[in-house]
Amino acid sequence: MIDKRIAKRIISLCAEDKFKNNPAFYLYDLVSVKKQLGYLEKFLPKNVSVYYAMKANPHKEVLRFLSEHKRCNGIEIASKGELDKALKYFNAENICFTGPGKTIYELKASLDSSIELINLESLTEARRINEIAESKCKVVDVLIRVNSNYCVHGATSTNMAGLSTKFGIEEDDLIGSIKIIQKEMPFIKIKGFHVFGASGIMDSDVLIDYTNSVLDLVSNVEKEVNIKAEIIDLGGGFGIDYTKKNQIFDLESYSSHLKESIDKLGYNDRKIILELGRYIVGECGYYCSEILDIKESKGKKYIIMSGGVNHLNRPNVTGENQPIEIIPRDEEQFPNIMNISGEIVDVCGPLCFAEDKLGKKIFIKSAKIGDILVVTKAGAYGCTGSPLDFLSHPHPEEYYETITEDE
Numbered sequence: 223m224i225d226k227r228i229a230k231r232i233i234s235l236c237a238e239d240k241f242k243n244n245p246a247f248y249l250y251d252l253v254s255v256k257k258q259l260g261y262l263e264k265f266l267p268k269n270v271s272v273y274y275a276m277k278a279n280p281h282k283e284v285l286r287f288l289s290e291h292k293r294c295n296g297i298e299i300a301s302k303g304e305l306d307k308a309l310k311y312f313n314a315e316n317i318c319f320t321g322p323g324k325t326i327y328e329l330k331a332s333l334d335s336s337i338e339l340i341n342l343e344s345l346t347e348a349r350r351i352n353e354i355a356e357s358k359c360k361v362v363d364v365l366i367r368v369n370s371n372y373c374v375h376g377a378t379s380t381n382m383a384g385l386s387t388k389f390g391i392e393e394d395d396l397i398g399s400i401k402i403i404q405k406e407m408p409f410i411k412i413k414g415f416h417v418f419g420a421s422g423i424m425d426s427d428v429l430i431d432y433t434n435s436v437l438d439l440v441s442n443v444e445k446e447v448n449i450k451a452e453i454i455d456l457g458g459g460f461g462i463d464y465t466k467k468n469q470i471f472d473l474e475s476y477s478s479h480l481k482e483s484i485d486k487l488g489y490n491d492r493k494i495i496l497e498l499g500r501y502i503v504g505e506c507g508y509y510c511s512e513i514l515d516i517k518e519s520k521g522k523k524y525i526i527m528s529g530g531v532n533h534l535n536r537p538n539v540t541g542e543n544q545p546i547e548i549i550p551r552d553e554e555q556f557p558n559i560m561n562i563s564g565e566i567v568d569v570c571g572p573l574c575f576a577e578d579k580l581g582k583k584i585f586i587k588s589a590k591i592g593d594i595l596v597v598t599k600a601g602a603y604g605c606t607g608s609p610l611d612f613l614s615h616p617h618p619e620e621y622y623e624t625i626t627e628d629e
């Protein structure tokens with residue numbers, strides 16, 4: 223259920239003139255972001271740094287809020303555009319740049335800004351960085367991103383390692399690659415490793431096993447080559463429940479196991495990074511649009527919305543519905559035309575292809591044309607993960623709900 227405070231704000235935004243011309247928007251609730259950071263603050267070991275993965279939601283007020291919160295220790299970026307945004311709110315020494323295919327322009331800009339870390343994705347990239355660093359007479363701190371042989375099973379979203387992938391250096395090539403970098407690239411300093419197993423993990427035991435596998439990998443590498451991993455970046459991956467089953471990622475259990483593993487290996491002097499996106503902002507977002515039409519075709523009902531996958535592509539990409547709620551509006555715009563009452567429907571957008579759906583086989587208790595349909599848990603990979611320009615519809619507005627003193 224959408225809480226009263228948010229429902230009130232949605233209704234008031236829908237009453238604004240802007241909504242008549244562009245009946246679709248996102249609302250981000252900073253209270254929810256604060257709550258998630260509060261959990262991280264309460265449970266995570268103190269030597270674990272939380273870096274926000276900007277790709278989840280780069281809205282400026284989200285960035286501003288995170289940059290001012292003590293449990294957000296830095297930011298992970300994936301492009302020059304994200305670098306520019308990050309530098310507005312975060313110190314360069316708390317920025318790390320990850321992602322395959324960084325251009326020379328992006329690498330130069332990262333060096334010029336003196337960001338903390340570049341996560342290195344291949345030997346080619348290492349050579350490129352070394353050359354740029356040499357030209358600037360700088361030594362660059364990097365983490366080597368590893369495509370570990372360990373595969374996470376049970377992620378609700380994408381696997382990022384443990385299979386054939388474009389990310390990182392293969393675990394089997396790691397020792398050889400380190401030796402090449404150490405011998406041939408004096409302007410690169412290897413500060414540690416980055417291994418990101420998978421996104422959207424709900425079962426904390428799964429993530430604990432993966433984390434232990436990463437820590438083992440690091441300790442084995444240290445035994446084979448003369449290196450100390452001062453920094454170990456475990457990537458993101460804490461899931462949120464997109465179903466209505468109210469499951470939660472057991473952060474307390476994950477944190478206590480992580481602490482145990484850190485203690486066991488004597489890694490308390492290491493900097494451990496978690497690059498979290500979805501867990502921090504996923505719950506904060508509400509995508510709201512207007513029901514423009516309700517139709518029946520060959521025995522099946524469709525709700526047609528003012529925005530579709532052009533505004534929220536995630537359900538279509540992952541095949542996973544997000545929770546949907548209806549906020550009724552008073553005016554019966556077309557009282558004699560079709561309504562929905564306790565039915566299963568597909569929720570569609572206005573685009574020219576049949577897969578343009580915000581949700582498939584959704585049970586709707588009651589809805590009519592003119593009501594507001596709200597997709598909740600749309601704060602991560604929502605607006606930013608969608609093809610906003612397709613068919614030249616207007617982009618959704620993005621609003622945020624601030625925190626009052628007693629929250």
Ligand SMILES: Cc1ncc(COP(=O)(O)O)c(C=O)c1O
Pocket residue numbers: 275277278298320321418420421422457458459460497498499500501602
């Ligand atoms: C390099 C990197 N770090 C962090 C994240 C954030 O992951 P999540 O939102 O699952 O926490 C991603 C997501 O794709 C990523 O690619």
